[in-house]
Amino acid sequence: MSRIVIKDISKTYKSHVVLNSISLTIDEAGIWALVAPNGAGKTTLLNIVANLLKPSSGKVTLFGKTNTDHRIFKEVSYLQDNSVLFDYLTGYDHLKYVCDVQKLPKNRIAETAAYVGMEGYLKKRVGSYSLGMKQHLLLAASILSKPKILLMDEPLNGLDPSSAILVRNILKELAAQGTTIILSSHNLSEIDRVTRQVLFLKDGKLLEENMAHYEMISYQFTMLQNEEWETRLKTFSFPFEKVDKGYDIQLAHHSFQDLLNLVAAATISIQDIQKVISGTEKRYAELFNVREPV
């Protein structure tokens, strides 16, 4: 049975078509990223899938059941914008309620709070939370029931780097345990770190693409900038970009060994090398006509 079936979903606001006969079927666990510029309809689509919004036409089924059946939320979670939280309640109150209606054992609250790293402020009022703390609470509430489908609207918003790493690891772990995740995000590099499956939303249409086809590998060299090194890179046709801490070097038509050979022949001191895989940004730029830096 298909996990998510979106069939001919359209959404029109007055004369503005936001979603135009979108269809999508997802049969397995994994992570799908929903990418589009602001106002293109990412949240609208997620809201329709979660039955918060009525489509102008079309239908959504989750595990074979129509999404208008409230019982689907035993297996489906939706991490929404943090405005859905009750400012005057504590984080614990939110998790306790989810725990109660999902009929989960009480110890899941402490477990999940520890998992997302929010034990320290669990019993404080949400009104006193920072943006990142609210995101942690939303994440905890959405994974408390170990859902089979997890819809996430900008889960990385307001997170510091360590929280972003934590969320990334949680997503990978959930996907490995059998959860189907659809997440919308503007953070394309984070998307590249968690999935190859990207759903681009363009002109109301959904384009499902595998980023493996657009994958671009580069290496971040942390080092002092050096004219001789730049000359060598140019000589051997390695596309590169100067960044704050050193250079971003793309492999283009070379192998990693070619790059290592170039390093070995040069008299340079390198503090760190990091591999960066980027495909989504490139594809995004192509699809949405974004001028790439030279």
Place this chain on the structure above:
Amino acid sequence: MKTSMFEWKKIRRLKLFVALAAATFLLITGMYIHNVVQQDLIPAKKIEYFSKFLTEVSQQNDTDQQTLQKSEDPETKMRLEIGMALVGALKELQDAIENREGNAELSFENTVYQIATEYKSALGTFSLSQKEMDHITQVNQELKKRNLIKEDFDLSIAQPLFMKKVTHLLLSPVGFLIATLLIGNAFTKEWDDKSMQFNRVLPVSSAERIIGRLFSYWLASFVWLIIIYGISFSLPYAGGRTEQSLFSYPFANSNGQFNEAGGLLVNSGIYSVLFLLFSFTIFLLVGSMLRNAIITVLLVSAVFIGGWIVTSVGVISVWDPFTYQQPIQVAEQQKSLSPISLLILSGLSIVGTILACIADKRRALS
């Protein structure tokens, strides 16, 4: 049940309910302190009241005496004799009031009205109508039967009378509307700050959501009623006016029937509990349909005020649920608890709840 507990938690944490409870406590305490301070003024107020009649009759007597000095007139002579007797009875009544002789006061007051009836038939001036005098005489006889003294309805610190005064003030259209809007704020607020969506992506049905809310709001209003009844009962108890017999204090209605204070308080309490249920049902129905805090508050206020105006202009019917916005008045008009009233309020609440569940089924966002 889980939804109810969550809603109850929200009501408590929002503090508006706490503010309502605190304001209720302060208002009742303030009223009680005011009445305690005013106790010494009650006899003076009563004496002043009867002084008006005394002056009125004395003036008529003076005029009659002057008339009789000029010419003999049997009718005037008879009126003067009755008038002199009435002045004497009024003075005795004032003495009894001043000396706080409660039982004697009742007897003297009845004597006054008895003589005043004769006086009026002799064309004397006495500014109470025959109907009013008959009514007061009847009440005084009931009080004597129960071995009770006459209380001042506005300033009494006797338990049931103070409780009746408090419930009359708070269990009123304004009181019910304020309680409904403050307790129901936990609901309307959700549409404005979007927190409604938190609940809508959980395995909770519309019926569970609406009934859970209704139950918790009703529970909160029940607590409010307990505060009203509890404090207005406790303060006079602490002040010493606790005679059990006071709960049989008679109140006459427009049909000339008597209801005892205790029964009135119980019946108006039952009507209040049911009216609050109806009131929250209306609130949830309108809120679920409109999904906008300000418009919901305005519309519910308009409906309640409209209902109150209709009953205030005299269109009072047991079939009109808004009649029960004034439960003590309804209880006064009925000899006992009316099954039709209970049926109307609970039946409309059930229908309203079903409609609210249907309205809630609509998706969260438009």
